[in-house]
Amino acid sequence: MEPRRTTVEPPIHLKIADDIRLMIESGELAPGDSLPTLGDICEQWDCSVNSARGAISLLRSQGLITGGRGKAPVVRIPPGKVVRSSDRHQAEKDLAYRPEEERSKVGEAETNLGMSIENQQFSTKYEIVDAGTEIAELFGIAPTDEVLRRRFEATNEKTGHLLSYSTSYIPKVLIESNPALLDENNEPWPGGTQHQLSTVGIEIMCMVDQVTARMPTTAEAQLWGLPDGVPLIICRRISLDADDRNVEISDATYPADRTELRFVTPLEPWPEKPTPLKA
Template structure:
């Protein structure tokens, strides 16, 4: 059975930022998954789970916090209503101290958040300046192959997304696993004119 394809275009981050200060009604109409797939939100099933975790050495270095500092860990799974496999496996991290001024950001009941992560950060006074995405291809783990319902031999695309604020501070790290058999990555680089 063919799966719904998704195109993850690098311009999606500016699209999301452009909507941060728009009214809730406009932000709620179309989210990043709808943007990437062309589907309507009524065609999607969304699941979010939040946990508090301690910063590992790797995440502590990236965020500039002590090892063991509290982090909010968010896991997302979104799928087409007629399919059983999600489009991706997403695990996102914030330093808890960065976002706790808005208790709504600690509650998964607010998901899907109209306007996405950039709007969430905006509610605590953070403006995202840039997003860095590192992409590698690899074989899936057995758990990833099962959850994404990958055909034998299909790779996954592993994306490490790091969001920086206007003060060059890392404000979010997301680990995204995309099914290589139905995801297209599109990178558009605008060059400054002379």
């Protein structure tokens, strides 16, 4: 990785961008406020129009402002964050034991999205495909072994933008004894994946979430309706059964400006109350 060069006197557009960022952070410029015009910036910071443009462009790439490209830039209004908590894994597991009537009431939308289902359009696509090298390795199967690949998608009916997207993999051999599990027309399944797996005797005992982030591609930014400077959170969840086998892999992508992932880690108690321990 190549570190940035550090210069004694930073270019003026960096200083301008930094000054404006501080104005945003201090609240001097509120969400929705217009930025100073190019002319104002040139006068106030005694710089060229190019430097003023460079500062605006940098603030946009940092996700602090929107507009531009013909529209006056304004301070971004941060969208509310949807919290997705790992608590729901246990809730979904408990639900798998409940009668179908009860399972049906808790919709996929509420358990998986944690948000109102208004204006959401869902689609699910099932396909039987070869595992491929990466997925096969995680399941301990051959790359040519078959897996059920499921794509879950929710879009905003009005804007057509993605709200939620994930791809899940399950080895076909684990679930083919129940043909209902291979048919996408049975979605949304009352009680979700953990109930589906329970019908073939599989109990999920542990989930491992692997989380990182990266910038979207141009196509992804369009699909999600992402402004410039907003990264995607990338999360792979591996579900393990009672025999410590990986039985499902789920790859999900979330827009970072609208998402908070929450993970709850309970700890085992100490074997006894600690009587004053030495430092």
